[in-house]
Amino acid sequence: MEGAAMNAVVPMTVPLNAYLAVGTILFVIGLAGALLKRNTLSIFLSIELMMNAVNLLVLAYARMRGDATGQMVVFFVIAIAAAEAAVGLAIFVALFRTRRTIDVDRLSSLKW
Amino acid sequence: MSDATFTIVAAIVKILLIWAIALAALLPNLVWAERRGAGMIQDRPGPNRVGPFGLFQAVADVIKLFMKEDVTPTYVDKLLYNLAPWITMMPALVTFAVIPFGAPLDVTLGGVTRHVPLIIADVNIGILYIFAFSSLGIYGIVLAGWASNNKYSMMGGLRASAQIISYELSMGFAAASTFLVAGSLRLPAVVEWQQSHVWNVVPQFFGFLIFLIAVFAETNRLPFDLAEAEAELVAGFHTEYSAFKFGMFFMGEYANIIAASGLVVTSTSAAGRSRGSPSPASGEPSRRSPSSSRRRSRSSPSSSGSAGRSPASGTTSSWTWAGRSSSRSPSST
Amino acid sequence: MSLELVVFAIASGLAIVSALAMVVVKTPVKSVISLVLTFFALAVLSILLSAPFIAALQVIVYAGAILVLFLFVVMLLNLTQEAEGHDERPIQKLLGLVTVVALGGLLLGVTLKAGAPPVPAAGGPIGNVTDEIPILGRLLFSDHLLAFEALSVLLLLAAVGALILSKRRFD
Structure with a gap:
């Protein structure tokens, strides 16, 4: 990474591209889980994994720029993910009680 | 011994010390208090065979548990x-x-004095x-x-x-x-x-x-x-x-x-007054306690915090929050 | 071969392997446990990126609260095995795989090729300072105060909503 004022920030020992690669691979794995699994809970877990991969990417860029706003973003994303997980699981529990199945193909009554 | 190896060795020593004190020394006492101590309160004997007052019961328990069939x-x-x-x-x-x-120690090893904080x-x-x-x-x-x-x-x-x-x-x-x-x-x-x-x-x-x-x-x-x-x-x-x-x-x-x-x-409720050093807030004279340190042979006289009131070098070492108590006043953040 | 590189290699390897395990494993409980391991590895990576506060938050909130919630749901509803896949749709699986591979390759290529945006001339506190928690605290309560307050309202709403949604109807 070349930048005009790289010496203003302490450079990273591990190159930025390594973190980007890891974050993207984790995102793609989460995407695979979300698209290919039929268990609703597993899809949910894969979505959480995708969010965390994005967190890692934001942190890597924040470290590169030396900016603390990136860590603020991650802080908010973690808290919002907690709220979303709670509500999502409540919906899932309510749905499971009536339908008695976790297969996402059988829960798809909104489709034509 | 370079700085890096000293840090690693110090860390290992600290870990072993913590395990020795916490697991090997305190844990049997807790087990004793729970069984024998509770027995004394409840007017029954409790385990009293293994050591004096049944103090080694925990050791016997651990040996038994390791030897049992899984x-x-x-x-x-x-x-x-x-x-x-x-x-x-x-x-x-x-x-x-x-x-x-513990308060940080100043350890002299081979002529080099290093400041070792007693936290892993x-x-x-x-x-x-x-x-x-x-x-x-x-x-x-x-x-x-x-x-x-x-x-x-x-x-x-x-x-x-x-x-x-x-x-x-x-x-x-x-x-x-x-x-x-x-x-x-x-x-x-x-x-x-x-x-x-x-x-x-x-x-x-x-x-x-x-x-x-x-x-x-x-x-x-x-x-x-x-x-x-x-x-x-x-x-x-x-x-x-x-x-x-x-x-x-x-x-x-x-x-x-x-x-x-x-x-x-x-x-x-931590931190009593550290021995031999004046309290940074009040400035009252230090208490001269006949202290003995664990590293008596390798300790150096206290470096910065004591402001001249420390006892003579070589016999005792004063445990100070050296370098920190002098540079941080209570009003600074 | 600095220590940072070694820790990075171990942590990212662990993260990727356990993420794969999460997707592949059949039982939901083992899925959740592999995700816990993934989040722990991600926390280690966050520490490498000079974000120890975020790392601690990740373990406390994500691995220690959200995933425990998942685990409770799995255990209380007794979801022991994978959904029965008797009517497998191979075309759907194939399409999904193709999409994932294509999208993944595209993302990887774009991310790695794009390079870094120019660094601001002032440099920054992260990486330069030993303790960045006061900086985060100051930012949270000055620049992002509105977001912080909105977040607390959101959390309250989520708690109330989760409570109402999962109540049993005793009629």
Whole structure:
């Protein structure tokens, strides 16, 4: 990474591209889980994994720029993910009680 | 010896010291107090055969547990069943890393004086590290209950984890108040604050009480022993465990108690006056105590903090928060 | 071979392997446990990126609360095995795989080729300072105060909503 004022920030020992690669691979794995699994809970877990991969990417860029706003973003994303997980699981529990199945193909009554 | 190797060797020595003191010395005393001490209170003998006053009962227990046959039921989930005791043991051992156990020492080795803080890892998120690992400890109990394929274990595991999660909140708030006044999340910072002001028990007495009660709940001790509940749930989440794995749950629980007690003491009532150095806040003369240090042969006279009042070199060493008490006044943040 | 590189290699290897395990494993409980391991590895990576506070938050909130919630739901509803896949749709699986591989390759290529945006001339506190928690605290309560307050309202709403949604109807 070349930048005009790289010496203003302490450079990273591990190159930025390594973190980007890891974050993207984790995102793609989460995407695979979300698209290919039929268990609703597993899809949910894969979505959480995708969010965390994005967190890692934001942190890597924040470290590169030396900016603390990136860590603020991650802080908010973690808290919002907690709220979303709670509500999502409540919906899932309510749905499971009536339908008695976790297969996402059988829960798809909104489709034509 | 270069700086890097010295740091590594010092860390290993500190870890061994903590394990020796906490696990090998304190744990048998706790077991003794729980069995013999409770027996004395309840007007019955308690274990009195193994050592003088039954003091070595814990050693006998541990030897027995290691030698017993390990019975694994057939329909358990093998991976989770074997993993759960390790997950329970891990936070108990790891939490010791951020709790300071003494004032920093100045160690002279081969002519080079190094300043060794008596804390294994002085991370700047001290208390959050402890909360993180106690949150991970929930998994051990829940997985033990789940993997045992047994209704009583399952109920015990779920009850214990629900209890731990509920009291994590109270523990966090009560601990947070002590860290708010110190202005930092590091435990040595809290100790320093208490050293220059007053023990946190005094201004935050109710916080201390809540912290204490929450720690009882976190470590599954009476009256919060829903996890074990010997009168109700056979043995709770560790019903199906025997021998070495049960020993790990047993020792993990007591190590957890010791670590949690260390945390409570450090954040609310730590730091007596360090020997031989004037208190930075009050400026009263230091108390000359006939101290002996553990590293008498290798210690150097105290370096910066004592301002000329330290005793003659070579015989005693004064344990000061050297370098810090002189540079930080109570009013600076 | 600095220590940072070694820790990075171990942590990222662990993260990727346990993420794969989460997607592949059949039982939901083992899925959740592998995700816990993934989050722990991600926390280690966050520490390497000078974000120890975020790392602690990740373990406390994500691995220690959200995933415990998942685990409770799995255990209380007794979701022991994977959904029965008797009517497998191979075309759907194939399409999904193709999409994932294509999208993944595209993302990887774009991310790695794009390079870094120019660094601001002032440099920054992260990486330069030993204790960045006061900086985060100051930012949270000055620049992002509105977001912080909105977040607390959101959490309250989520708690109330989860409570109402999962109540049993005793009619």
